[in-house]
Amino acid sequence: MPMYKTPFNEFHKRGGGRLIDFGGWQMPVQFAGILAEHRAVRERAGLFDISHMGQVSVSGPRAAEFLQAVTSNDLTKLSPGRGQYSLLCRETGGVVDDLYVYELGAEKFFLIVNASRRGADLPWLRGRLPGGAEIIELSEAAGLALQGPDSEKIALEFIPGAAGLEKNQIMECAWQGAKLLVARTGYTGEDGFEIFGDAAALKALYPRIQAAGAVPCGLGARDTLRLEMGYRLYGNDLDEAHSALEAGLGWVVKFDKGEFVGRAALLGEKERGPARRMIGFKLEGKGVPRHGNEVLFDGKSVGTVTSGTFSPSLQVGLGLAYVEAALVPKDAGKGLAIRIHDRLVPAAIQAPPFYSKLSAVL
Amino acid sequence: MNPSDLRFAKTHEWIAVDGTVGLSDHAQHEITDVVFVELPKAGRAVKAGEGASVVESVKAAFDVYAPVAGEVAAVNPEVVSNPALVNQSPYEKGWLFRLKPADPAEWDGLMTHERYQEFVKTADH
Numbered sequence: 001m002p003m004y005k006t007p008f009n010e011f012h013k014r015g016g017g018r019l020i021d022f023g024g025w026q027m028p029v030q031f032a033g034i035l036a037e038h039r040a041v042r043e044r045a046g047l048f049d050i051s052h053m054g055q056v057s058v059s060g061p062r063a064a065e066f067l068q069a070v071t072s073n074d075l076t077k078l079s080p081g082r083g084q085y086s087l088l089c090r091e092t093g094g095v096v097d098d099l100y101v102y103e104l105g106a107e108k109f110f111l112i113v114n115a116s117r118r119g120a121d122l123p124w125l126r127g128r129l130p131g132g133a134e135i136i137e138l139s140e141a142a143g144l145a146l147q148g149p150d151s152e153k154i155a156l157e158f159i160p161g162a163a164g165l166e167k168n169q170i171m172e173c174a175w176q177g178a179k180l181l182v183a184r185t186g187y188t189g190e191d192g193f194e195i196f197g198d199a200a201a202l203k204a205l206y207p208r209i210q211a212a213g214a215v216p217c218g219l220g221a222r223d224t225l226r227l228e229m230g231y232r233l234y235g236n237d238l239d240e241a242h243s244a245l246e247a248g249l250g251w252v253v254k255f256d257k258g259e260f261v262g263r264a265a266l267l268g269e270k271e272r273g274p275a276r277r278m279i280g281f282k283l284e285g286k287g288v289p290r291h292g293n294e295v296l297f298d299g300k301s302v303g304t305v306t307s308g309t310f311s312p313s314l315q316v317g318l319g320l321a322y323v324e325a326a327l328v329p330k331d332a333g334k335g336l337a338i339r340i341h342d343r344l345v346p347a348a349i350q351a352p353p354f355y356s357k358l359s360a361v362l
Numbered sequence: 363m364n365p366s367d368l369r370f371a372k373t374h375e376w377i378a379v380d381g382t383v384g385l386s387d388h389a390q391h392e393i394t395d396v397v398f399v400e401l402p403k404a405g406r407a408v409k410a411g412e413g414a415s416v417v418e419s420v421k422a423a424f425d426v427y428a429p430v431a432g433e434v435a436a437v438n439p440e441v442v443s444n445p446a447l448v449n450q451s452p453y454e455k456g457w458l459f460r461l462k463p464a465d466p467a468e469w470d471g472l473m474t475h476e477r478y479q480e481f482v483k484t485a486d487h
Contacts, residue, residue, distance in 0.1 A: 034420045310397040
């Protein structure tokens with residue numbers, strides 16, 4: 001299978017990145033090391049290539065109406081320059097993708113979707129597209145994420161308006177003659193910016209951001225950072241077989257907004273109570289939980305780990321898992337165990353985020 | 363320990379003449395940051411090629427195989443509390459366990475450091 005490469009592929013090779021296949025994309029899993037990169041983002045700043053993510057423009061007089069009907073969050077809460085986390089759901093309530101929806105201006109929206117779901121999302125969206133709305137996948141565009149407490153200071157060297165951006169806000173800005181989109185958001189739990197636009201312009205920006213102090217980071221650190229926050233990863237924690245409610249994403253499913261794809265199924269499920277529930281857990285013994293590990297409660301098999309890792313900030317194994325809702329009481333805190341290499345490791349149920357500035361041990 | 367005094371298995375473990383076992387510098391580099399080490403119990407008998415220990419990075423778990431048959435005579439407690447020793451000092455402080463070899467002749471079936479380095483070159487590229 002041919003592997004897609006981002007505009008930063010040569011940078012990654014020169015920077016000592018270890019390249020792996022991620023959803024059909026050749027991406028760096030690490031440069032100096034996952035632990036060092038993780039720490040850089042928590043304490044200073046890191047720079048991620050996110051060009052593999054899909055950038056989609058939706059525009060036209062019926063664009064808002066269309067997006068309101070295909071996403072689960074309430075689009076009317078947006079205003080120009082603001083974005084929201086949202087979901088595309090199947091009629092069954094299963095998750096087609098999780099995404100960011102930004103309102104750029106009148107009749108103009110900008111979506112960021114998962115790399116691994118670009119091929120699924122676009123046909124899904126186009127199949128529901130009414131006249132009066134247009135979808136364009138910006139397949140040549142690049143993306144960078146600047147993340148960490150020093151992000152604003154670094155961004156201000158290139159993007160004068162960066163300090164004025166609030167969380168989840170987006171703005172257009174000109175840099176060296178190119179028009180970029182800059183959003184204050186990220187996938188790490190730290191302050192930061194995601195910068196989208198013309199590949200040539202971002203290739204010129206990359207070394208400048210690096211020189212200003214941001215450390216190149218790979219997908220390995222991106223994964224440990226997001227998991228410490230309990231952020232879901234499509235393909236691990238989310239899929240079409242598990243509903244948005246089971247995934248614990250009811251906070252972006254707005255039944256009151258009116259009809260949207262999956263609403264009826266999700267409403268029925270809400271009334272019945274979801275069959276499975278996503279929980280966060282932290283090991284109380286030694287080990288590293290992994291995707292696929294069996295989860296036990298009171299000695300009974302109750303589910304499966306969807307994401308697990310060793311948390312560099314907390315120095316403990318933690319993760320997310322689906323459990324049978326009927327077998328694990330909602331208020332349960334103890335009694336969980338994860339089967340790791342045929343060993344049962346006790347674990348505590350804990351609602352994410354696992355990490356906060358106060359909880360760090362490093 | 364000087365790597366030239368050691369013998370190496372194709373699965374990237376080294377063994378010293380006294381039966382001490384660890385992972386090669388090449389292996390620790392490939393595994394990347396080690397965050398967890400699980401060691402065998404002292405007294406356990408292992409066969410050559412049997413999984414005796416597990417070393418984990420953030421991304422994955424790696425089995426460590428006994429390069430020769432024998433009984434586990436000692437383990438390195440320091441590497442359990444400080445797994446990064448496997449990366450920082452693969453031939454010294456990062457040793458994993460010590461075997462009492464069942465058959466000293468097995469040593470001769472393993473690779474010298476020189477041959478191991480050639481093996482790594484040809485196996486990886």
